[in-house]
Amino acid sequence: TDSPVRITVTGGAGAIGYSLLFRIASGEMLGSDVPVQLRVLEVPQALDKLKGVAMELADCAYPLLEGVVTTADPAEAFDGAQHALLVGSKPRGQGETRGDLLKANAAIFAGQGRALAAHASADVRVTVTGNPANTNALTVSAVGESIDPRHITALTRLDHDRAVAQLAARAGVTAGEVRRMIIWGNHSDTQVPDLSHALVSGRPAAELVDADWIRDTFQPTVASRGASIIAARGASSAASAANATLSHVRDWMRGTGDDWVSMAVVSDGSYDVPAGLVSSFPVRCSNGEWEIVQGLELDDATREAIRASADELVAERAAVQELGLL
Ligand code: NAI
Structure with missing residues (x-):
């Protein structure tokens, strides 16, 4: 039989991990005919909890699951990894700013980037x-110069799916009727949800909803949805974030067909986003590679909003550079 695909997931004892690991093991991410091995990284103090999760994974008796490695050692976790889903991070503490969060996490991700470059498969894909x-x-x-920068991506798929859901509800259709949604920019409240190219049951969405709803309801609802979930649930989005992470990798590997999805990928300067930033774009995927959808017409307000979100990414990069980590 084929050797299993090695998938490393960090933060596996956390809330997202508790949904994500099971769905990967069931075959929902890479396909119902692809054996997988899970290599799960946690901080030492969460290893006992992670072992409990591994026991439950075993108890699901998934036919595709060929082993679960639990470890606090990044070298072991990333050994031979073909996919690395970097979920674990330090959450924002009481009174901490996004800047504080940036610095704490830059150190974590620099360490993981080095371990990935040293131990993962040469064609590892990072989410x-x-x-x-x-x-x-x-x-x-x-820090991981040996990794193809095009294989290092970040998740804006949850924002994308939230935007799809809002438009579908407004139009009175199911989410499956909505195509060609776009999230531009940073996964933060400067993100730019853009339905100007979206189709609802094949019709331009812009013909179904008016500009006031887009500006006053759609965009703010999508951009602040994470906070609304926390307010309602008392905890941050977990099942939907796991679903989005899984969908991101699934569509990257198995293709988007004639739809597109939003992924944060390294910019080549498209749409005036400075080259080298990791920013969200509409992408088409096939054969395990993505390409940015080119040539879309954007109105002035959208261009300006994309520029503002790129400015935020430049400022975040500068904050990390100040730490001397890059
Ligand atoms: P959680 O706090 O329940 O779990 C995070 C886990 O990561 C914990 O078990 C923790 O021990 C572990 N961890 C922390 N540092 C680690 C390290 N250096 N190495 C390995 N593991 C480490 O958090 P949850 O809800 O699972 O969320 C995880 C992250 O995902 C958070 O940063 C959250 O902000 C983010 N998130 C991102 C979304 C997106 O759309 N991009 C949506 C929702 C959450």
Whole structure:
């Protein structure tokens, strides 16, 4: 039989991990015919909890699951990894700013980037979910020079799927009827949800919803959805974040067909996003590679909003550079 695909997941004892690991093991990510091995990294103090999760994974008796490694050693976790889902990160503490969060996580992701470069498969594909996701991905790229920068991505798929859900609800259709949604920029509240190219049941969405709803309801609802979930649930989005992480990798590897998805990827200067930043774009995927959808017409407000989000990414990069980590 084929050797299993090695998938490393960090932060596996956390809330997202508790949904993500099981769905990967069931075959939902890479396909129902692809054996997988899970290599799960945690901090030492969470290893006992992680062992409990591994016991439950065993108890699911998934036919595709060929082993679960639990470890606090990044070298062991990333050994031979073909996919690295970097979910674990230090959460924002009481009274901490996004800047504090950036610095604490830059150190974590620099260490993991070095371990990835040293131990993972040469064609490893990296997906960063842990916040601040875009800049954490940039940190991995900066220290992991042997990894193809095009294989280091960050998650904006949850924002994308939230936007799809809002538009579908407004139009009175199911989410499957909505295509060609876009999230531009940073996974933060400067993100730019853009439905100007979206289709609802094949019709331009812009013909179904008015500009006031887009500006006053759609965009703020999508951009602040994470906070709304925390307010309602008392905990941050976990099942939906796991679903988005899985969908990101699934579509990257198995293709987007004639739809597109939003992924934060290294910019080549498209849409005036400075080259080298990790920013969200509409992408098409096939054969395990993505390409940015080119040639979309954007109105002035959207261009300006994309520029503002890119400015934020530049400032985040500068904050990390100040630490001397890059
Ligand atoms: P959680 O706090 O429940 O779990 C995080 C886990 O990561 C913990 O078990 C912790 O021990 C572990 N961890 C921390 N540092 C680590 C390290 N250096 N190496 C390995 N493991 C480490 O958090 P949850 O809810 O699972 O969220 C994880 C991350 O995902 C957070 O940063 C959160 O902000 C982010 N997130 C991102 C979203 C996105 O759309 N990009 C959406 C939702 C959450």
